[in-house]
Amino acid sequence: xxxTTPNPNRLNHLRMLVSRxxxxxxxxxxxxxxxxxxxxxxxxxxxxxxxxDAVTPVASLLSQPASTVSAVMDNLRELTAIREExxxxxxxxxxxxxxxxxxxLLEAENDSLKGLLNFVPxxxxxxxxxxxxxxxxxAFAHSLLVTAGSRELVEKGQAAVSGEGLVGRVIEAGHRxxxxxxxxxxNSRIPVSVGNARARAILAGDNTERPRLLYLRSQVRVQPxxxxxxxxxxxxxxxxxxxxIVTSVDDGDVRVExxxxxxxxxxxxxxxxxxxxxxTDIDPGASRPxxxxxxx
Amino acid sequence: MQPSFWQRxxxxxxxxxxxxLTLILMLVSMVPTRLPDxxxxxxxxxxxxxxxxxxxxxxxxxxxxxxxxxxxEDMLAATPLGAGPISLLVTQGIVMSQAKFFRxxxxxxxxxxxxxVAAAAAVxxxxxxALVQISVPSGAAVLATYGMTVAFxxxxxxxxxxxxxxxxxxx
Numbered sequence: 437x438x439x440t441t442p443n444p445n446r447l448n449h450l451r452m453l454v455s456r457x458x459x460x461x462x463x464x465x466x467x468x469x470x471x472x473x474x475x476x477x478x479x480x481x482x483x484x485x486x487x488x489d490a491v492t493p494v495a496s497l498l499s500q501p502a503s504t505v506s507a508v509m510d511n512l513r514e515l516t517a518i519r520e521e522x523x524x525x526x527x528x529x530x531x532x533x534x535x536x537x538x539x540x541l542l543e544a545e546n547d548s549l550k551g552l553l554n555f556v557p558x559x560x561x562x563x564x565x566x567x568x569x570x571x572x573x574x575a576f577a578h579s580l581l582v583t584a585g586s587r588e589l590v591e592k593g594q595a596a597v598s599g600e601g602l603v604g605r606v607i608e609a610g611h612r613x614x615x616x617x618x619x620x621x622x623n624s625r626i627p628v629s630v631g632n633a634r635a636r637a638i639l640a641g642d643n644t645e646r647p648r649l650l651y652l653r654s655q656v657r658v659q660p661x662x663x664x665x666x667x668x669x670x671x672x673x674x675x676x677x678x679x680x681i682v683t684s685v686d687d688g689d690v691r692v693e694x695x696x697x698x699x700x701x702x703x704x705x706x707x708x709x710x711x712x713x714x715x716t717d718i719d720p721g722a723s724r725p726x727x728x729x730x731x732x
Numbered sequence: 733m734q735p736s737f738w739q740r741x742x743x744x745x746x747x748x749x750x751x752x753l754t755l756i757l758m759l760v761s762m763v764p765t766r767l768p769d770x771x772x773x774x775x776x777x778x779x780x781x782x783x784x785x786x787x788x789x790x791x792x793x794x795x796x797x798x799x800x801x802x803x804x805e806d807m808l809a810a811t812p813l814g815a816g817p818i819s820l821l822v823t824q825g826i827v828m829s830q831a832k833f834f835r836x837x838x839x840x841x842x843x844x845x846x847x848x849v850a851a852a853a854a855v856x857x858x859x860x861x862a863l864v865q866i867s868v869p870s871g872a873a874v875l876a877t878y879g880m881t882v883a884f885x886x887x888x889x890x891x892x893x894x895x896x897x898x899x900x901x902x903x
Contacts, residue, residue, distance in 0.1 A: 455794075455795065458795045458829075459792070459795050462795050462796070463818065466860075467818075469803070470812060470815075470863065472813065473812055473813035473814065480813060487804070488808065490741070491759070491808055495759065498759060498763050502763050502764060503764075503766065505766075506766035525895075569764075570762040570763065570808075571762065571765075572808060572810060573810055574772065574773070574871065574877055575772060576759070576815065576861050579809070591785065607810075608810075612781050622865055623865065625770055642869060643873050644872065680899045697768070698769075698772065699769065699770065702766075703765070729812055
């Protein structure tokens with residue numbers, strides 16, 4: 437009898453070999469991708485931006501139910517505490533009105549002093565508001581996708597701000613979406629100044645909820661509770677944006693709790709302060725102008 | 733009797749179920765949940781999915797698809813390229829190489845085995861990220877993510893099993 441089908445055992449063996457070969461090739465390909473991601477950042481970024489643009493409408497749709505549910509939950513929670521909230525707000529309002537008077541006085545004084553000093557104001561800020569549709573990366577990267585891109589004049593390097601303070605910066609701007617790198621991400625480095633002494637440092641994320649302060653001079657005394665604001669160095673952000681509060685000082689390891697809460701971020705303002713951020717692509721034809729936002 | 737064209741198309745499209753479900757889970761894992769402190773330790777849902785299908789229907793999702801899913805995840809999550817594929821390939825590779833062990837095992841045993849496989853996947857991704865960024869990201873967050881992934885396994889596996897029963901019973 438003539439055999440028309442190959443031996444099933446041999447076929448299985450062959451299939452296993454092919455599968456093993458594919459596994460090894462793909463593992464090698466993954467390592468090659470790591471190298472490519474390091475070497476050709478422009479290409480990778482373009483592909484990433486394209487993918488984010490493509491997925492944003494779907495993500496936007498998916499994020500609707502989540503925000504509806506959370507809105508309903510918030511409503512219920514607020515209803516139960518509405519009386520206490522009301523009296524607390526009344527107290528706070530009275531206190532803020534006193535502050536408002538003080539602020540008005542200081543503003544007037546500040547204006548007249550600026551007039552005396554021929555102060556050059558920094559460029560005007562303009563902003564767009566964008567909805568957060570995806571929170572990506574989990575424990576391995578902290579970034580958000582928002583629904584505003586280059587058609588809303590969002591550019592790489594601009595600051596992302598919530599009501600509480602600085603959230604991060606735009607690292608990719610697609611056509612209709614852009615990616616915001618949170619200041620807690622391992623790649624985030626932000627020049628800040630700490631406390632009333634305005635000690636300069638770099639706020640470095642490490643994928644935890646509390647980023648670290650680096651390059652703080654050792655003689656500078658930093659205490660828990662000190663306010664951290666952007667310093668305006670390097671022209672990345674204008675000076676004075678609220679960032680967070682020092683929560684722990686432990687043998688040179690200073691941790692900062694950002695003002696923003698990652699789970700509460702629903703809308704962000706992407707602000708253009710007119711600064712040449714550190715993330716702008718290098719254009720060999722143009723020289724970098726001096727950063728104007730640093731004048732204090 | 734040879735199956736007709738439409739019968740074959742039906743079979744082929746039903747066989748895409750693991751891929752489609754994994755992609756959907758990937759998108760779901762990116763939805764901002766508004767739960768305090770959840771997003772930075774959110775479970776690796778794609779690892780669960782890849783593991784489930786490698787155990788129960790290893791014929792339907794090959795290394796190539798798994799590689800592409802990981803790549804897509806890296807693109808969308810801004811994690812270093814290659815970290816996603818590595819962790820998913822490790823997951824599938826372990827299960828495929830131990831196929832005899834997994835055959836006909838109870839749910840509890842598969843979950844217990846997932847405890848080990850997910851650890852390998854998490855460590856692989858962690859090391860890949862550390863390798864590319866030349867700085868070690870927080871181990872505590874990765875550990876928490878691993879815990880969440882193991883804890884979410886029963887829920888995701890249950891949903892997958894419903895789909896498997898509904899769509900892949902005869903094909």
